Amino acid sequence: GENVEQHPSTLSVQEGDSAVIKCTYSDSASNYFPWYKQELGKGPQLIIDIRSNVGEKKDQRIAVTLNKTAKHFSLHITETQPEDSAVYFCAATYNFNKFYFGSGTKLNVKP
Amino acid sequence: DVKVTQSSRYLVKRTGEKVFLECVQDMDHENMFWYRQDPGLGLRLIYFSYDVKMKEKGDIPEGYSVSREKKERFSLILESASTNQTSMYLCASSLFGGEQFFGPGTRLTVL
Numbered sequence: 001g002e003n004v005e006q007h008p009s010t011l012s013v014q015e016g017d018s019a020v021i022k023c024t025y026s027d028s029a030s031n032y033f034p035w036y037k038q039e040l041g042k043g044p045q046l047i048i049d050i051r052s053n054v055g056e057k058k059d060q061r062i063a064v065t066l067n068k069t070a071k072h073f074s075l076h077i078t079e080t081q082p083e084d085s086a087v088y089f090c091a092a093t094y095n096f097n098k099f100y101f102g103s104g105t106k107l108n109v110k111p
Numbered sequence: 112d113v114k115v116t117q118s119s120r121y122l123v124k125r126t127g128e129k130v131f132l133e134c135v136q137d138m139d140h141e142n143m144f145w146y147r148q149d150p151g152l153g154l155r156l157i158y159f160s161y162d163v164k165m166k167e168k169g170d171i172p173e174g175y176s177v178s179r180e181k182k183e184r185f186s187l188i189l190e191s192a193s194t195n196q197t198s199m200y201l202c203a204s205s206l207f208g209g210e211q212f213f214g215p216g217t218r219l220t221v222l
Binding site for chain 1: 115142144146151152153154155156159161167169170201203205207208209210211212213214215216
């Protein structure tokens with residue numbers, strides 16, 4: 001089955017700096033890659049996603065890039081704010097039934 | 112807004128008890144999922160259902176069963192709870208090919 005690895009496990013940045021979280025996947029059949037943000041006491045919430053026919057997608061301060069050849073995808077957050085502090089998960093799927101998640105990155109944005 | 116609700120936020124049970132976790136979604140989604148979330152392991156799929164009375168095993172189904180008698184409701188059953196099932200349990204729903212919406216989670220402690 002698919003194996004998704006996520007790095008780093010914790011990330012601390014100063015407010016206004018950029019943050020990058022990286023994920024690799026093993027199954028070349030995977031074609032959909034969502035990113036979730038989980039705030040304390042809440043379930044994960046989709047923040048951005050990318051499909052395998054696209055190399056990059058942007059939504060205001062967040063962007064995701066996908067390199068199919070190398071089987072990795074990354075989340076980029078620019079101009080970080082304290083409210084960006086949360087746990088972020090990447091995931092991959094090829095059939096929208098089984099989603100394989102990374103182990104999570106705890107992002108701390110220091111004011 | 113899609114709403115996914117879970118019957119309990121916190122639950123404490125004893126070893127050997129039968130445990131029911133309930134999940135309800137209000138957006139007529141075909142797909143429903145049960146995950147467990149453990150530190151450093153991300154989210155792991157226990158079972159998913161793509162229609163009423165239809166279910167498929169995820170990656171860690173041992174010790175669990177599920178029931179989907181109505182489209183909006185998906186139940187996770189621990190037949191005989193054990194201490195290694197102490198975890199956060201997350202329910203999610205989606206249209207096929209669409210975004211997953213998560214509930215707030217149930218933190219289960221088995222003593």
